[in-house]
Amino acid sequence: MTRLLTLLKQNRSLILFVSLMLVFRSAVADWNSVPTGSMKPTIVEGDRLLVNKMAYDLRIPFTHISIAKLADPQRGDIVIFDSMASDKKLVKRVIGLPSDIISMRDNVLSINGKTLQYSDASSQKKDASEIRVENLLGLNHQVKLAGISGQGIITRQSSFGPITVPADHYLVLGDNRDHSADSRMIGFVPRAEIVGRSQTVVFSANYENYYLPRQERFLHPL
Template sequence: MDFDFELILAVAFLVTFAAWLYDRFVFAPKRKQILEQMAPEAALVLDKNAKLRLANTPKWLLEVKSYFVIVAVIFGVRSFVAEPFQIPSGSMLPTLEIGDFILVNKMDYGVRLPVLNSTLISTTEPQRGDVVVFKYPDNPSLNYIKRMIGLPGDVISYHNKRLMVNGQLVDEELLAELPVSKNPSREPVAVFAENLDGVSHQIYKSYRRNPLEGDWVVPEGQYFVMGDNRDNSADSRVWGFVPEENLKGRAFYVWLHWDEFFSLPSFKNNGLIK
């Protein structure tokens, strides 16, 4: 079952805000009037809860509106500043491991309207090499994370496990060969340092044949993305391009790693995302 926390949080914000407004303009003036008419001694013996219940203010209304400030802060920070995500798969190995908790800069690629994701204020444009979070084109309730490879108008080629952008091979250097025991993907892989427009990062390539090859021209308003675990990633080679309106932001920091619910969290991977 898909779980759209962004939508749930938006609904919670609207409900608590409506409750706050209802109390502010309907019951709060009545409570103030009653307190002003009471003798000072009588008003002093009333505690905060008793004062709030004056004018027959519904208990449910007070309960709902009490969450407004905290919901508004969480909603505002997640929507416009930074949003946390957990890495659910190994498609971005070795850059990001399963169980990494990351932060996404929501101000990159434009300040966007929550849920609808339409741009309110334009900021920076995506760059090749960025690690981006976006709404999966075939199911916008799902969030995906991949590396930005192709910008609008780019020609992308991937053959024999070599990446080419606009007719130029992307520089790479073999760093190591990992056996099964040292690779979370559970197969032998070669580790390469890839340089994509000055963004240096590591990628995995397996030794088996990969049918995910082809040539693509990136349309205007769309982007081509790939996982760093090149032979274990369903990305633009499989399901196509990412529309600009699906972008959520740039992943920039790992702040926690937690393998399983019954394991202890660690900070072994903390740091900026390259």
């Protein structure tokens, strides 16, 4: 016991630093690794995202207990949440806000009766997918689609609804629309599960090239 106390005294600066760092990562900001392609083309496998954990709430460190609400997630936000339904941390884009009526037909979204607009298709990929720009009621972002409006491949995930987003919940989708386990599988996301928002890639490791960093994605905005 005496030896332990001596070690603690000798290393108290290091212990304090580590403790403060853990508190910072728990309640203020952290990074999140992305192991899958469910958010392609916006986020790719190997990206490390900077997560702002104070974007929506001030929380007690190491808990989901909010002591002050700072803001609500907005449509188009890329959020990180601890999903109880899938038992893992996920990264998706907010599509539906509380009370929104959402539907999808052949990969074309409608929000509150307004059908979203999509740009012309890019050159088709080897896997028959297409990259398009989705106008999310004023926010343009890219999505990867297996098919849209009768073109290409239509999957079982390409149509749903209309459904109404309940209070204190959000409908989230991956940008890689036909290869994402999102609200179409796990249901609406409770606000309490959302731990932060990401707007920046800190750095990215290329899994297909010996985990070397992708220089073009250093501090890449989302």
